[in-house]
Amino acid sequence: MEQPSELSERFAHGDLDAFETLFRQFQSEVYRWIVRIVRDHGLAEDLTIETFWRIHRAHARFDPERSFGAWARRIATNTALDHLKTSRREVELPEDLPGPALGDPGVQRDVRERVGQAFRQLPAKLRVAATLALIEEEPYQEIADALGISVGAVKLRVFRAVRLLRKRLKQLGVEP
Amino acid sequence: MNDHDKEIRELLKQSIRPAKEELQRDLWPQMLHRLEGRSGAVPWFDWALLALAALFLMLVPSTIPLLLYHL
Numbered sequence: 069m070e071q072p073s074e075l076s077e078r079f080a081h082g083d084l085d086a087f088e089t090l091f092r093q094f095q096s097e098v099y100r101w102i103v104r105i106v107r108d109h110g111l112a113e114d115l116t117i118e119t120f121w122r123i124h125r126a127h128a129r130f131d132p133e134r135s136f137g138a139w140a141r142r143i144a145t146n147t148a149l150d151h152l153k154t155s156r157r158e159v160e161l162p163e164d165l166p167g168p169a170l171g172d173p174g175v176q177r178d179v180r181e182r183v184g185q186a187f188r189q190l191p192a193k194l195r196v197a198a199t200l201a202l203i204e205e206e207p208y209q210e211i212a213d214a215l216g217i218s219v220g221a222v223k224l225r226v227f228r229a230v231r232l233l234r235k236r237l238k239q240l241g242v243e244p
Numbered sequence: 245m246n247d248h249d250k251e252i253r254e255l256l257k258q259s260i261r262p263a264k265e266e267l268q269r270d271l272w273p274q275m276l277h278r279l280e281g282r283s284g285a286v287p288w289f290d291w292a293l294l295a296l297a298a299l300f301l302m303l304v305p306s307t308i309p310l311l312l313y314h315l
Contacts, residue, residue, distance in 0.1 A: 084279075091272055099267040107263050116267075117274050124279065183259035202253055203260050227249075234252045242255075 076132035087127070090136055091120055097137060098144045101214070104204045105148040105196055115151055119144040138213060145196070145214040152192035179242055186236035190229055197225035198233075 078086035098119055103112035122143050123130075130139060187195065197215070200206045201222065212219045237243065301308055 088272065091275060092270070095271050096267045099271075100265070103265045104263050109265060112265075113267075113271060113274075116271055117278055120275055121278055179255075180259040183255055187256065187260065198256070202256050204262050230249050230252050233256070234249070237252070237255075 073132055076130070076136055079136075080127055080130045080132050082127055087124055094137060094140050095120070098140055101141055101144050102148050104206075105145070105199060106151065107199075111151070115144070115147050119147045122147060141214050142216055146216075149192055149196055149215075152195065182237065182240045182242050183233075186233055186240055186242075189236055190232055194225050194229035194232065197222055198229035201226045202230075 075086050075089060079090055095116060099112055099116045102115045102119070103109065106112055106115060119140065123140060126143070130136070187198075190198065197211060200211045200214075201208065208219045208222050212222045215222065301311070
């Protein structure tokens with residue numbers, strides 16, 4: 069969703085009403101993006117607030133000619149990544165998130181748990197790239213834009229994540 | 245990418261489901277609370293200046309009457 073440039077300009081000049089309008093327009097989009105990364109409903113709400121707090125503080129650096137949504141998504145990604153890097157708490161994996169049933173009933177619960185455990189142990193940067201690319205199946209270009217890196221760098225992170233995951237799973241006794 | 249990597253990707257997809265969650269409520273009230281809370285907060289730089297001034301007065305107490313005279 070794009071906003072009129074007048075609104076962007078007012079926001080860039082620190083207008084709180086413009087910020088509120090943009091917040092209401094983009095809060096759902098920012099939340100959806102963050103929840104895909106952190107996979108926790110409450111945490112995603114907190115990080116959405118934190119994202120918009122950063123956006124509010126950085127209003128003077130926003131270029132009204134550019135897309136607010138893309139800028140917000142990039143800040144949201146950095147906010148979620150910062151959280152994953154610093155938090156000692158393990159991120160909940162989707163057992164408690166509503167969604168479609170898992171595809172293959174042949175994959176036993178025990179194996180799924182070990183995959184989840186190994187996945188949580190991945191470095192944050194690799195985990196975010198792998199989550200967005202492999203689980204959420206977001207286009208590589210969108211992931212690259214959100215992370216502020218090239219498509220090639222995203223592919224490299226996903227490749228490294230898969231390799232590391234395979235190594236960890238082997239240590240846990242899971243070999244596909 | 246070799247076959248082993250493809251199998252890992254498949255296993256991952258089968259083990260962790262996508263998070264297709266929507267925002268259930270408007271977060272603006274919390275955002276406003278955060279904005280109001282922070283706008284009344286004293287910046288850390290002001291606290292640092294105050295601490296420096298207090299330290300100076302403790303180290304050189306003879307300047308206190310001079311300071312009071314100018315106030």
